[in-house]
Amino acid sequence: MAVLTLAQAITDALDIALDNDERVLLMGEDVGKAGGVFRLSNGLYEKYGPDRVIDAPVAESGIIGTAFGMAVAGMRPVTEIQFMGFSYPAYDQIVSHVGRIRSRSRHRFTSPMVIRMPYGGGIGASEHHSESTESIYAHTPGVKVVVPSTPYDAKGMLLQAIDDPDPVIFLEPIRLYRSVKEEIPVGAYLVPLGLARVLVPGDDVTIITYGAMTAEARKAVAILKQEGVSPELIDLRSIVPFDVDTVVESVEKTGRAVVVHEAHRTAGFGAEVVAQIQERALFSLSAPVQRVTGWDMIVPLKRAEHHYVPTAERIVAAVGKTLEE
Amino acid sequence: MAVLTLAQAITDALDIALDNDERVLLMGEDVGKAGGVFRLSNGLYEKYGPDRVIDAPVAESGIIGTAFGMAVAGMRPVTEIQFMGFSYPAYDQIVSHVGRIRSRSRHRFTSPMVIRMPYGGGIGASEHHSESTESIYAHTPGVKVVVPSTPYDAKGMLLQAIDDPDPVIFLEPIRLYRSVKEEIPVGAYLVPLGLARVLVPGDDVTIITYGAMTAEARKAVAILKQEGVSPELIDLRSIVPFDVDTVVESVEKTGRAVVVHEAHRTAGFGAEVVAQIQERALFSLSAPVQRVTGWDMIVPLKRAEHHYVPTAERIVAAVGKTLEE
Amino acid sequence: MLQILTPEGELVGDPPIDVPMTRRLYRAMVGARLYDRKATAIQKQGRLATYAPFEGQEAAQVGSAAVLRPDDWMVATYRDAAAMWMQGYPWELLLAGRTGHERGGSPPDYVNVLPPSITVGAHMLHAVGLAWAERLQGNDRIAVTYFGEGATSEGDFHEAMNFAAVHRTGTVFLCQNNQYAISTGLNAQMATDTIAQKAGAYGVPGVRLDGNDLFAVYWAMKNAVDRARGSNGPTLIEAVTYRIGPHTTSDDPTRYRTNEEVDDWRSRDPLERVRRYLELNGAWDEEWQKHIEGEESAVVERAVELAEGLNTPDADELFDSMFAEPTSDLESQRRLLESEGG
Amino acid sequence: MLQILTPEGELVGDPPIDVPMTRRLYRAMVGARLYDRKATAIQKQGRLATYAPFEGQEAAQVGSAAVLRPDDWMVATYRDAAAMWMQGYPWELLLAGRTGHERGGSPPDYVNVLPPSITVGAHMLHAVGLAWAERLQGNDRIAVTYFGEGATSEGDFHEAMNFAAVHRTGTVFLCQNNQYAISTGLNAQMATDTIAQKAGAYGVPGVRLDGNDLFAVYWAMKNAVDRARGSNGPTLIEAVTYRIGPHTTSDDPTRYRTNEEVDDWRSRDPLERVRRYLELNGAWDEEWQKHIEGEESAVVERAVELAEGLNTPDADELFDSMFAEPTSDLESQRRLLESEGG
Ligand SMILES: Cc1ncc(C[n+]2csc(CCOP(=O)(O)OP(=O)(O)O)c2C)c(N)n1
Ligand SMILES: Cc1ncc(C[n+]2csc(CCOP(=O)(O)OP(=O)(O)O)c2C)c(N)n1
Ligand SMILES: [Mg+2]
Numbered sequence A, B: 001m002a003v004l005t006l007a008q009a010i011t012d013a014l015d016i017a018l019d020n021d022e023r024v025l026l027m028g029e030d031v032g033k034a035g036g037v038f039r040l041s042n043g044l045y046e047k048y049g050p051d052r053v054i055d056a057p058v059a060e061s062g063i064i065g066t067a068f069g070m071a072v073a074g075m076r077p078v079t080e081i082q083f084m085g086f087s088y089p090a091y092d093q094i095v096s097h098v099g100r101i102r103s104r105s106r107h108r109f110t111s112p113m114v115i116r117m118p119y120g121g122g123i124g125a126s127e128h129h130s131e132s133t134e135s136i137y138a139h140t141p142g143v144k145v146v147v148p149s150t151p152y153d154a155k156g157m158l159l160q161a162i163d164d165p166d167p168v169i170f171l172e173p174i175r176l177y178r179s180v181k182e183e184i185p186v187g188a189y190l191v192p193l194g195l196a197r198v199l200v201p202g203d204d205v206t207i208i209t210y211g212a213m214t215a216e217a218r219k220a221v222a223i224l225k226q227e228g229v230s231p232e233l234i235d236l237r238s239i240v241p242f243d244v245d246t247v248v249e250s251v252e253k254t255g256r257a258v259v260v261h262e263a264h265r266t267a268g269f270g271a272e273v274v275a276q277i278q279e280r281a282l283f284s285l286s287a288p289v290q291r292v293t294g295w296d297m298i299v300p301l302k303r304a305e306h307h308y309v310p311t312a313e314r315i316v317a318a319v320g321k322t323l324e325e
Numbered sequence C, D: 001m002l003q004i005l006t007p008e009g010e011l012v013g014d015p016p017i018d019v020p021m022t023r024r025l026y027r028a029m030v031g032a033r034l035y036d037r038k039a040t041a042i043q044k045q046g047r048l049a050t051y052a053p054f055e056g057q058e059a060a061q062v063g064s065a066a067v068l069r070p071d072d073w074m075v076a077t078y079r080d081a082a083a084m085w086m087q088g089y090p091w092e093l094l095l096a097g098r099t100g101h102e103r104g105g106s107p108p109d110y111v112n113v114l115p116p117s118i119t120v121g122a123h124m125l126h127a128v129g130l131a132w133a134e135r136l137q138g139n140d141r142i143a144v145t146y147f148g149e150g151a152t153s154e155g156d157f158h159e160a161m162n163f164a165a166v167h168r169t170g171t172v173f174l175c176q177n178n179q180y181a182i183s184t185g186l187n188a189q190m191a192t193d194t195i196a197q198k199a200g201a202y203g204v205p206g207v208r209l210d211g212n213d214l215f216a217v218y219w220a221m222k223n224a225v226d227r228a229r230g231s232n233g234p235t236l237i238e239a240v241t242y243r244i245g246p247h248t249t250s251d252d253p254t255r256y257r258t259n260e261e262v263d264d265w266r267s268r269d270p271l272e273r274v275r276r277y278l279e280l281n282g283a284w285d286e287e288w289q290k291h292i293e294g295e296e297s298a299v300v301e302r303a304v305e306l307a308e309g310l311n312t313p314d315a316d317e318l319f320d321s322m323f324a325e326p327t328s329d330l331e332s333q334r335r336l337l338e339s340e341g342g
């Protein structure tokens, strides 16, 4: 066991994957010599060489399109998009090719590849550096979309994503890279994709979130407990596939739910969660499910970002609304 | 008054806009000499010349990015993306620039432009030609997203979109281009964006849809009426902004709702509609809101498309479920 | 512009292949044309969705594909059926796709040809990745990508050329400059005189040649493939040709080009010049022509039968095709479809 | 590679501007460097978010922007503060953006400079549209876009060059080849020796010059701007230069380049060579240097004050900034935020 941050856990997973499987390679802008803008591939270029840790030209479509070809020909590329906000030039490759080839070729060709993207706000970054648009990827057939929130999950899920026979978009909460630490096993282990996890068990209300917002939700849980409320906190970990069973089971118990994400509100993944809760558990609901989200606006820059990114206070207020009824 | 198809109504609107406002121009692949792959700009190249009806190179990012610059400098470009499935190479321009410039420059620069996209399936088209991914645009701050379903609305909404001080994504249901006809006024008139319309009033269940699916929904309404059910049918016409008031008013009356779209299910706009219904009218609901949607799969080609695109039968079945409770 | 065989069937350079091989490729071009015309005909009868004919481009496709090794990769477009067929993609699967059947996207296991790309541009990057991966795995398989001159306007062309150049991938970029992208002519597409010169922006060799000349195509492709297989990096080939038919069966080319122009190009027909050459060399007669047309026609007819005979996919095939194992999301959607009687 | 003024301050060609004008531009470069160092310094104190310094690139930016008419359009990047300032974008707004304030994106009405582009590549297309629209409106305003050599790898560079070439828009593409895209050097970015040669892929003139030479930059830019204003189409300029500092204040350049390399480029400093030239011409002395440094410093100090003094935007400013009129969606979200006590 070793105590690692979420960032270190990812580095560890990359290292293990490169070591264990010759088909694995990393490609992205500045992932090589510089070790990635977040230093997540630190040391790997030196260890595995420029054929396996590839500093790509500044061309996201090029990175994903080329990696796609590599995956079809038998490699297991792990690509890094520097920030989620720079994934859009590659969007066409993801929608039109990465997510499609298995279906359009009826399993004859496949593209097992991982697309890593640091995502999310709350750190006062520059424009385009705080995006959380996972729902556009959730709406893209043929790709899985996962978001770890702990070092343990980050490592195990990344190794699982690399092993997955299908493409996986692997979102990394920037805000948690170095703010969470835990003891995790040395060496390879897998965490299955597609299963939510109950982080905090409780009885009165279900708080459903994922990624960086687990941190705010945990704070909200602490406040609520002090107020005598017993919330159950669920970390989805994966939005595609979406583990609706775990969510519904909880809501059937609590009768109340709040979904939290920092993504824009309209057509954000929270809407999907709400829609499925009401499809499966309408008559268990004692109050409307609340969504605590970012707004339909450009993520504000540092000085005004606090108006946008959900806070523990806003979560507590939303829980309050569900308890009013 | 003149009897026009939806396609002709769009041509008429383009002609009027070009005629009335020198700032208006059309740009897209094959919109000039060929008059567009659907012939919607037929005759306009001859009438307004190559400076105002522009055959662009095959480069969607180029079209949107250039038009964006034109809009900032005072023009009113109306761009055509040949099919929605080819809009993705331009996605970055739309998310990162078109929808952002007003906010990031605090109103100093704006990009009033229209992005027309034929969309949707049901006509047995080639791969990528049947896409209905409006929810990714609905999730994009700073752009409006509208979808007419009648010739009258198509003309009035397109003229309104061209007049709008902000960018508008104008989705055109391919399936309805020539299958619907109605008498509409000659000359300019405007239909405001952002207002839903009750197509059929009723009492028992609310069917909410937009675009091409209004046709299937109308068929479902006819079947249901024969069965003695009185459905209310709402055409959203605009998904951003979303006229939740009209929807909620109806659901409060009927207590039951079915949302229909041909887009993929997960994180489709239907989820947003359901989420907002339950936020505003949970206690009016006698049954879970049902979604009748396309699936999380590549839109199948001609021979299997019927398994994907919602049909009147599936809508009727979903209404049946809401009535069971 | 490189030419070896004139429209009159006369040599103005050394033929890169011998007469028996020329006969084989001539026969392939005849077969391809028969396929193309048959597909156009049955589309008119409503038996195919839109079809994109390649008539006039047979030399560019057959002559280039003939250079490949059977296990080389090919990533081509909706208009490249002849090239794909040369590389082992059966006519029936190419047709199946056009009838609206996904099984058309699934060539036999030993055929390293991706299903035809419908999106313009994006697929060129795939050929870069394919060739790169082969080299990383110690194989000398190369990858060729086919595309039109219109596709060079897409950003992905640029990114593909650049990635290939920087990493010296064994990729051949074969552009069929057939003068039009749907209705859009060269002047509205680009401001250069040639496509080949675009290679200079990447430090890649560019070659421009008469794309209706089987020998010129073969010769240039051979050099490019050898370069690629020898790990010497990519080449851009511009095969100057013409699409005799409409863009697709939904297109009306009279809106943007004249009959004279079409006739002029017809006189440069890629099949006819090889026929004349063979005839001049005593390697063609009418009887043989009838014989090969008969045999190739039969192959095409059989392909039509096979394509049309495919079972319509059921819903399960669709749900099962998305991932190695359907996700829980898809499983619940499958159940929902059943419950809706769909 | 075009050069007019050597690093030693000696002329090897005709200076395109006279001594008084050279003094003005020298002073601007001094001001820009003071700004750049100040911004770097206050970023270290946590008063700015990350900052992308441009030290070493002053001649490329100041020399090119100096050619523009005040109403010309400029579309530049996070590293082009000096160019933007030359075109009228106040230091305080450039800084405001870096403090994390959107009002930094809103230059005065008469300044036709878009807020700095953070995305790499996309903005070049905007400069094509801007120039094109001006011509359509009968104006002779042109548009210049600034970008790095890394940005040429993006597909949008290609699409922008092509659109500009086909429609002969009055766009000047000014590439500062500063050798690195973050940590990525030229060899990993492209396989060509120059950026300028990429122009040939579009039928556009390309010029390569010593970007640390104010005169060479001015001269080439003047030709390009004249061409653009005369409706003769776009030009690609490659200004070969070097980023002396880190990519941004979060970068550690020792990971990918040597100190020797940096020192070598320092010896080709763009300011020093103009200073020597002026001195050789009796147009520089220490006193004047102190004087201009004093005045320019004061301007920068005042800009810092103004930027830091801006009120933090309230939530209403955010909701009100998205559309001309907030949509019903945004209005209900505004109410929701209030109800959540946010
Ligand atoms: C990304 C994308 N944009 C637009 C289209 C629509 N489209 C299909 S073919 C075509 C023209 C392509 O021309 P070219 O590359 O010259 O190939 P050709 O059809 O002449 O063989 C266009 C614009 C598409 N399929 N994909
Ligand atoms: C589309 C996009 N991809 C990636 C990034 C991250 N990024 C910021 S600057 C940069 C390097 C750009 O290099 P260059 O164009 O040479 O400009 P320079 O920074 O050297 O001035 C990268 C990759 C970005 N901002 N936008
Ligand atoms: Mg073509």
Ligand SMILES: [Mg+2]
Residues within 6 Å of the ligand: D148, D149, D150, D176, D177, D178, D179, D180, D181, D182
């Ligand atoms: Mg650079």
